[in-house]
Amino acid sequence: MVLVAQQALTLLAHGRLTFLFFSATLPLITVLFGGWSGSLLLLSGIAFGALWMPPIGSFEVPQRDDQIVLLAYAIVGTLLVAAGQQLAKVARRAGRAEAATQHAADRLLQVERDARHRFDVALNSAGVPFFILTPVVCDGRIAELRWDYLNEAAAQLFNQTAGVVVGSSTSYVRPTGWDANVLLERLAPLAERPGRQAFDVQVQGESGEQWFHVVAASLGGSVVAWFVDLTPRVRAEQALSEADRRKDEFLATLAHELRNPLAPIRQVAEILEQPGLKEERRSWCINVLRRQSAAMALLLDDLLDVSRITRGALNLRKEAVALREVVEEAVEVARPILASKGQELVIKPPARPLHIEADRLRLAQVLANLLMNAAKYTPPGGHIELTATADDGEIVLSVADDGIGIEPDKLSAIFAMFSQVNRDQHRQGGLGIGLALSKSLIELHGGRLTAASAGKNRGSCFSIHLPATSRVLQPPVPARAAPANRSSVPKHRILVVDDNVDAADAMTTFLEMEGHEVRTVYSGEEAVDLLNDYSADVILLDLGLPGISGIDVARRIRATPSTSDATLIAITGWGQPQDRASTADAGFDFHFTKPVDVGQLSQAIETADAAS
Structure with a gap:
């Protein structure tokens, strides 16, 4: 095994693949890690070749062909390292150029975004509807227009949101009351050729008639348009015209109305100049003068009242x-x-x-x-x-x-x-x-x-x-003397309600002496029960009653059909403004504080006749 491995290594050391491997990686290593890395790899390759060439394990290379191989590797490797360094420089320059290009692109995109933002802010702050429309061509002609942009003021003219409008056709989406044919006929020519046009449009909007002034111009195959709402101005002009017409009619009518009384006044003046005028005719002339002068005074009073109201100078008493x-x-x-x-x-x-x-x-x-x-x-x-x-x-x-x-x-x-x-x-x-x-x-x-x-x-x-x-409530009336003939005083059916027995009985005695029919109770509950059977047309009611208060009794009386028309008179010790307001809210007709002036009370009772 050792012999086989040694032979394989020998073949590897003597094979050109080893140097080819080192040579092939030199430019890449140089580009990736720099010239020193490439030079170190080159020296490592030379050392590797010398170490494994015979004699193996020694850096000495005695054989000529091995020396040539190492020399060729050194020359070629040096060239490859140099080439790698150049490639690295080129790569760095390309990277810097790419970074600069990307930065420029980012800057350009940001500039475009800023410009669009300023464009939107400027158009939205103007408060005037602004549109950009693009033509849709079909069979060689403009068939319709498409909404490509609209500012906030323009979006308010639509029932839909701006996101729905943009990209839609004017044939299907347009401001309320607008005619698609008018938009197409007026704006389509500007999309075909450069130009500018201004025109007025009257539409029937949700709030009635509206008037717009449209200024449109060509923009690279599209159309830009401003819509100025003239409705307030037109309505103001109409109002001024109507006011002017009414003023003329008023002056004509005033002249007519003043001439009407002046004519008989002049005629009467001539009659009064006639000699031997009878007293009857003279009285007639005076009556005519009075009537006609009163008519003129009435006209002038109306004019003066209108003037005072207009100036805010009329004060009510x-x-x-x-x-x-x-x-x-x-x-x-x-x-x-x-x-x-x-x-x-x-x-x-x-x-x-x-x-x-x-x-x-x-x-x-x-x-x-x-x-x-x-x-x-x-x-x-x-x-x-x-x-x-x-x-x-x-x-x-x-x-x-x-x-x-x-x-x-x-x-x-x-x-x-x-x-x-x-x-x-x-x-x-x-x-x-x-x-x-x-x-x-x-x-x-x-x-x-x-x-x-x-x-x-x-x-x-x-x-x-x-x-x-x-x-x-009726204000207190001045005290008056009792009539000499009591039989002339109208008689009433009266109910007296007071928890103070002495006060109630004394009031009953006085009213009976006046000739009235009187019933007396001492609590609110008794009053409510009695009124189911006794139809009083005048009720004298104390407020501070035990149980049901006088205020509550009054409300029940007003809520009952059979007693709702009775004259209610509060007899109480409470006389502050808030007390009088409470009795008025409860339905009382009069509010008297104790002790009651009998003259004022009698006059209040007499008002029941006016209601009957």
């Missing part, structure tokens, strides 16, 4: 006022026109007396205006109904008529300044500011004015809605 008195004042103002046209006025007051905190003069002015409008637009012999109702939500005064009515498309405009209902068909006069003024006055009271109509020639209904919080 609120006070506790009986709604019945407001209605009476309004009816008195409107009565002449109602009588002149032979119209029937039906008044439906609330079930029981109602007091509110309001400007008495202004509220009566609004109600009178509604009544006169109803009379003006109702044919002679027509019917007008004034209804007053109150609940926990609001207080409503309604004026309904069976006149010419209001067409549905005009309902929203009747409260505008200088507008008139059916101006062309029914020229009834007026400046067209009455409803606008009325609406403003009611809004100053915290309420609202509404209108309803079933259509032309089907009548109309105007309603004043006041918040329930405007309801208040």
Whole structure:
């Protein structure tokens, strides 16, 4: 075995494969590990060859052919090491070039990303819709356009998200109300040849008509477009145009309305100059002057009120006022026109007396205006109904008529300044500011004015809605002397409820002396039970009752149909503002603190007649 191994090694030492192996690896080792590694491997190969050439184990190489082999290996190896060093240099330079190229590519990509980011930020901050569209060619012509880019403002014009829109065709995805054919006809030519175009588009959007100004230009086979929303400007221009038209109509109407009273005034002046004028004719002239001057004063008052409201200079003088008195004042103002046209006025007051905190003069002015409008637009012999109702939500005064009515498309405009209902068909006069003024006055009271109509020639209904919080108790009335003839005082069925027996009995005695029918109980439970069988129209109720309080008893009374219309009077020792607010919320009509002034109490009891 040793001999075989020795022969194999000898063959290996003398074989050219050994040197070929070392020679083949020299460039690779040099490139990978440097020139010193290649030189060391070369020397190792020479030493290996000398060691294993005869005589084996010695570095001496006596045979000439072995010397030639070693010399050739040394020369070739040196050349290979040198070549490896050159390859290493080339590889290093190539690596540096590749790294530089990759770095440049990374820088270029980052620059592109930064540029795209700045592009997006710039377009999004502009707040103007911006698009890029690319043509889709079919059979040699542009068949449709494709959304390739849109900024945030543009995305808001679509019902879909931007991710859905980008890449979609304008034939299937486009802003709400836009016509695909308009986009294709206007923008496709810019994709075929360089150019720029600007045009306006009117669309029917979700919020009504919209107007856009489109500026589009070619961009390397695509189209870029800016969409500017002109809707606010167009609507403002329309509003200005409408206001200007109404101003002209107002001035014409004002001239007409002022000439109407001026004509009889001038004629009356000429009549008064005539000699021998009879007293009867003179009185007639004076009445004409008074009526026509009052008409002119009314026109001027309306104009001044509108001016004050516009400048915020109109202050309401609120006070506790009986709604019945407001209605009476309004009816008195409107009565002449109602009588002149032979119209029937039906008044439906609330079930029981109602007091509110309001400007008495202004509220009566609004109600009178509604009544006169109803009379003006109702044919002679027509019917007008004034209804007053109150609940926990609001207080409503309604004026309904069976006149010419209001067409549905005009309902929203009747409260505008200088507008008139059916101006062309029914020229009834007026400046067209009455409803606008009325609406403003009611809004100053915290309420609202509404209108309803079933259509032309089907009548109309105007309603004043006041918040329930405007309801208040009647203020204390001045004491008055008892009437000399007690038989003239209306008699009532009265229930006295007080846990103080002496106070209750004393009140009962006084009321019976006044001629009233009186029942007396000393607790809230007894009052509730008694009212099931006894229909009192006036109830005097203490608040601090044992068991069921006076507040709770009042609420039960108002919730029971048979007693809901009774006049409720609080008789209590509590008189702070919050106490009065509590009794008003519970449905009391009056709030008196002990000891009660009998004159004020008697007048409060008399109001039960107004409700009946």
